[in-house]
Each structure stands twice: as C-alpha cells, then as structure tokens.
Amino acid sequence: MIDIGVEKNLEFPDLLRLIDERSTDFRAVVAAAPGLDAQVPTCPGWTLFDLVKHLGGGDRFWAAIVGAGSADAPPAEAVAARAALEVPQEREALLAWLDASTQLLLGALRAAGPEGGCWTWWPASQSPQTAGGTARHRVQETAVHTYDAQLAGRAPQPLPVELALDGVEEFLFTVCATPSAWPHKPTAFDFHAAEGRS
Numbered sequence: 245m246i247d248i249g250v251e252k253n254l255e256f257p258d259l260l261r262l263i264d265e266r267s268t269d270f271r272a273v274v275a276a277a278p279g280l281d282a283q284v285p286t287c288p289g290w291t292l293f294d295l296v297k298h299l300g301g302g303d304r305f306w307a308a309i310v311g312a313g314s315a316d317a318p319p320a321e322a323v324a325a326r327a328a329l330e331v332p333q334e335r336e337a338l339l340a341w342l343d344a345s346t347q348l349l350l351g352a353l354r355a356a357g358p359e360g361g362c363w364t365w366w367p368a369s370q371s372p373q374t375a376g377g378t379a380r381h382r383v384q385e386t387a388v389h390t391y392d393a394q395l396a397g398r399a400p401q402p403l404p405v406e407l408a409l410d411g412v413e414e415f416l417f418t419v420c421a422t423p424s425a426w427p428h429k430p431t432a433f434d435f436h437a438a439e440g441r442s
Contacts, residue, residue, distance in 0.1 A: 256358035300345035314361030
C-alpha cells in the first residue's frame with residue numbers, strides 16, 4: 245500500500261461540496277469566455293466546447309453508473325447515452341445543460357451514499373468501488389478541467405489546498421492503478437506539501 249502521509253481523506257459531504265464548487269467555477273469560466281471555440285492548451289485539439297461536453301457528459305455517465313448500483317460493467321444504457329450525447333450549441337442552453345449534468349451527478353451520489361456500491365474502471369486499485377470513490381474521482385476530474393478551462397481563458401486559479409492535497413493520493417491510488425506489471429525498477433517517493441499537510 246502506498247502511504248503518502250496525508251492525515252485523512254476528504255469526507256463525502258466535502259467531496260459533494262467541492263464537486264458543486266468546482267462545477268460552479270467551471271460554468272463561470274464558460275460564461276465569461278469570449279467564445280466556445282477557445283483552444284484548451286492542456287487538452288490538445290480540444291476547444292472549450294469540447295471540454296464542456298466531456299465534463300457534462302462525464303457527470304451524466306457517472307450519475308447513471310452510481311444510480312445503477314453494484315455491477316460488473318457499466319450499465320448499457322449509460323454507455324449508449326454517452327455515445328449518443330447531444331449537447332446544446334447556444335451558450336445559455338449549454339450552461340443550463342452543464343448545471344443539470346452536475347445536479348444529476350450530485351443527486352445520484354447523495355441517493356447512493358458514500359458506501360453505495362457501483363461499477364468503476366479501477367477494481368484493481370486501492371480506491372473503493374463505491375459512490376464515495378466515484379465522488380472522490382469526479383471532484384478531481386472536475387477540478388482539473390476547471391483549471392484547463394481557466395487556462396483557456398488565460399486566468400488560471402490555484403486549486404483549493406484540501407483538493408490539491410487529496411488529489412495526489414487519489415491520483416496514485418486510482419488513476420495509476422493497473423493490473424499490468426510495472427515495467428520499471430521499484431523506487432520510493434516522499435511527497436511533501438510546501439504548505440499545510442504532507
């Protein structure tokens with residue numbers, strides 16, 4: 245098990261609050277952008293519109309997965325809906341769709357509760373296959389893409405400290421998890437925050 249010395253993970257209500265806050269900030273960037281065709285430098289080939297579609301579509305996809313409960317695979321209807329995703333082109337309608345996407349996700353997470361089981365793509369990781377594990381991953385996804393959108397608008401803001409610190413462990417436990425053999429020699433890392441918890 246990887247131990248990076250973080251004293252405690254964010255609690256479920258904190259994760260939901262942060263999803264809502266980061267989503268609100270994301271929508272504010274989209275609302276203020278000169279155009280939805282702005283290039284996102286950290287997502288090569290993507291425009292701000294593409295980023296909105298990705299984040300909102302992801303919220304809807306995970307809302308359906310969490311709502312379906314424990315499963316060995318994502319629900320077929322969630323996969324089909326994501327493949328056929330239609331997104332409004334006009335900015336105000338797009339912002340309303342994005343807000344509705346976030347509310348669907350938050351509603352599904354609240355209904356399931358932190359221990360509610362659901363399919364995830366990380367069964368081999370140390371992260372739980374629960375609504376709580378999904379919330380933790382979605383808050384990181386939302387935070388990173390909010391920062392991406394801010395970069396597209398040339399006004400990046402620092403991540404909230406609690407979110408940035410939790411992101412290190414979530415990345416190591418979830419995103420880097422794989423059943424494949426590690427092809428490199430073992431090594432150790434010692435992470436220290438410049439300020440706050442380490």
